[in-house]
Amino acid sequence: MHICCWNCQGIRSPLTLPNLRNIIRDSNPGDFNCITSPLEKIGGNNHSQQRIRAFTQFIDSWGLIDIGFSGFPTTWNNRRDGLANIQERFGRFLVSPTWSLKYPSAAVTYLDDQGSDHRSILMSMTPPPMKSRKQFRFDSRWQHNPKVEQIIENTWQRESRGLNLPRVFSKLKNCRYALSH
Known part of the structure; x- marks a missing residue:
């Protein structure tokens, strides 16, 4: 199985979302650097509602499913102290309904953030059965x-x-x- 992951920091660019549409296939989960709700951010200034809306419309227009996660609620931390600390859920795996059916036991875990401002993300899954059910x-x-x-x-x-x-x-x-x- 091929997995395509990307770190999408240029979400404000008008070319980013159309280019992502060209990358997405049924079997490619993605790791984005954008939030879908103000609740996915702790500290700092609010994200632009227009940016959040563009990202959620992109997800909805492609019928993608966020397969969720377990572990820490955020995947990025600027590692500053006190009120200057900002944390966000940038990492997520978005998959197509076809991919979700093929890998129903896929699970995402956000691991400890030792040595980086981004948490490692572990995806566990059982390969599809060899026999057709x-x-x-x-x-x-x-x-x-x-x-x-x-x-x-x-x-x-x-x-x-x-x-x-x-x-x-x-x-x-x-x-x-x-x-x-």
Whole structure:
């Protein structure tokens, strides 16, 4: 598997986002240097709402999914003391729905920031199975089964990350998993 990662500091440039569109493929997660919300920054001046909006629109327009993380909430720290300290979540892995289906167990962990102002980011994943798995099909006999209806309702109501289409995609994937087990 090929993984393309980049450190995107020129997000303000009008050429950056179109060039990124040319790089993205189904199997390429990306590591960006931009936040999607003011909540991803601690300290310092606020980021431009226009810059944040441009980045989130880019993510949404491509139907990308932020696969989330565990560990520290920020990936960059300017290492200054007191009120001069600024921390931000610059690192993130954005993947296509196809990639997400291919690697459902992918997990991102932000590690300790020893020796650098950026935390190391570890992606763990299980390779796709060699055999093709049985295709999921909805069984029409389930239509009048109250247990199945309850499974679907409970699964659909769970909180899901992502914007618009990726969120629906995630909910359908969770329903399929719940009905299969």
